[in-house]
Amino acid sequence: MTQVQPSRINNTAFLLFGILLIAISLRSPITGVGPLLDLIRDQLNLSATQAGMLTTLPLLAFAIFSPVASKLARKHGLEHALMTSLILVLTGITMRSLGSTTTLFIGTVTIGAGIAIANVLLPSLMKRDFPNKVTTITSIYVLMMGVGSALSASLAIPMTHLADTLAISFIPNWAFALGGIVIFPIIAILVWLPQMRNHTPPTADITELDSHSYLWRSAQAWQITLFLAFNSFLMYIFISWLPTILVDKGYSHEQAGVIHGLLQLFTAVPAIVLIPLMSRIQDKRLLSLSLTLLAFIGITGLIIAPSLAILWAMLFGFGAGGGFIVALALISLRTSDAHQAATLSGMAQFLGYLLAATGPIMMGAIHEQMQSWTLPLIICALSNVLWSIFALLASKSDIILPPKKSFHSKSDNFLST
Template identity: 80%
Template sequence: MTQVQTSRLTSTAYLLLGVLLIAISLRSPITGVGPLLDLIREQLHLSATQAGMLTTLPLLAFAFFSPLASKLAQKKGLEHALMISLFLLLTGITIRSQGSSISLFTGTLIIGAGIAIANVLLPSLMKRDFPNRVTTITSIYVLMMGVGSALSASLAIPLTHVAESLSIKLIPTWAFSLGSIILFPIIAILIWLPQMRNHTPAAENTSKLDSHSYLWRSPSAWHITLFLALNSFLMYIFISWFPTILVDTGYSHEQAGVIHGLLQLFTAVPAIVLIPIISRIQDKRLLSLGLTLLGMIAVIGLILAPSLAILWAMLFGFGAGGGFILALAFISLRTTDIHQAATLSGMAQCLGYLLAATGPIIMGAIHEYSGSWTPPLILCAVANLLWSIFSLLASRSEKIHKQPKQSFQSI
């Protein structure tokens, strides 16, 4: 192996490591909130609806900043734009950990902006630098997101005990716990620094949303968008409220945090399973439907037999994690070029996260009104049924053409 080849291999390995460390930072700042929600509500006197906003705010930021991410990348380059996203995460986590209501919501919004930029730009970077391994790298990327999520969720309550044992008085114990996750973006920034020597324009990979306006009239584009949207709708409801549901059904806060962490960990398991087989499966409809049905079984099981919450957590995590991988894969597999893929990604993420943003608020409001978790979980079951229907539509094999034969009304 020549010195040039060795240098390129090292550079590629460092780039991939940077991408994976960014991925760890993308969901962990959100999943750590769920296990601490009761403690935060008690100390800051928040209603259930206000508490739901802690998960909703990042999703609104995802929807708002996703279309702006491509403009940032075109102006600054992919590498610099991703560094900006990491600094936004760092800033948001710092502000959120000050311990007041204002800092909590302000920091959460800034965190959402940082995640939104990386959410849009990382798939473009992977499509640019790993064009022949998009599915494999995407699966590993989702795996790392799941690992970060699991660590954040399962360590949330133990970290409050650490704060108590250290007699930390400047900030509440929940703020210390949420602030500890700052290690992820700090490490990612240090690893990403060598990429700052590059200033790669991303115009080819992150085209403007309106440059393929026909996608808004394409039934296939809407099928993929709604498949991702319903996946996110259900996932962020569970990220926000699952620990509280468990506590209200008799689990301790520590047990709820561990089970919530298990759910997050199982969102990563499909990445391991799907890496060797997803590219070999030509017709992905059965796989897609099966993953959504796992989610349906888990939601119904949680209603009927909450004592088996560990099982339902694993099933739901596997189904939701696998569905997310497939949604990202469909964006690449069903588009004809990089421009179209980037546009569909922006459309799906913008609208998908707008729908997902309503989930935690609706869930909290229904629970507050009914005094029970059964009605909101029934809503989740209905949403899961719709998700199953769109899994069959989104996983068709035909490409999205520039002038779709079908009209929007034919969805």
């Protein structure tokens, strides 16, 4: 009987710990902005459209830098590419916290570039190093993203009060609050350093030059991409504007921040539920439809009965968070190797975040024109219906995407079922 070396176990545990710390840094820099939007707008004289750009710019950076991520990994290795992503996030948080309009937007773009690289490459790393535990690791990874998001959103307003209490004047109180999360990437960088020292070349399927561009002609690849795209479109609208929506409906800034943090926390709750279930559910259509339905109820509930916003935030958060887990898991489960997973992840996140980037700006502009959040929320509900359709298509089977040599475009039409 082969014995597993203790050093191998320790290295694997440390690698997993590093992945989870990276996950905490991937959404928290964005979710802390929502509760502070009114303060930032007032102090920097931003319009609603400009304020929406604070959430949109990272998404545009996701779209621009996602295709670059797999090339960076092939050239330098996954470990080095992920360290680059953490350094970019750290740099961006620092710049954004300097307090001026220019550094706010430049730092936001830099954060988006760092997050984009990690977003694309982490599924590939999990596929390579944890091939038999993809769904479990993905669920834990999304759980940590949710925890980081909830902390960032919930503590944003209290951090501004702390800045006022400490009489910090060299930067605005909102900048101090945004800078508080810098601890996340710092710890992640320190924990990831051993991976740099023990760096091994990526597997052959990562380093090969074939771009797997044939995936852009695959029905399954497009279905997964649009599943993730509409998920991201809705999620980032709520990340950007939910606190403002709630304040307009009579909630205080503190209450809106807490509910916003609760939404973020409930994006993590599905990870706990899905850890034991994902690998056992072969046909994931019912699961995907149920998650999108919960989000739909949350959106319509916010329109009809805003006094129950806590409930609607929890339902939407659970549905959107669960949908994100399923979409990420499908990227790994539907691909035949780590390189294909990285390429599909790049495709899905490029188009997904490109669509998501339109959401905060569009909803902010419509609200500014209509002076009401009813129409933007109705548009969200209709978008949720499209999300449900693509969720069903993407989840209909466990067929693995074929490698290039066995791919036949004529048999993989977009509307095939």
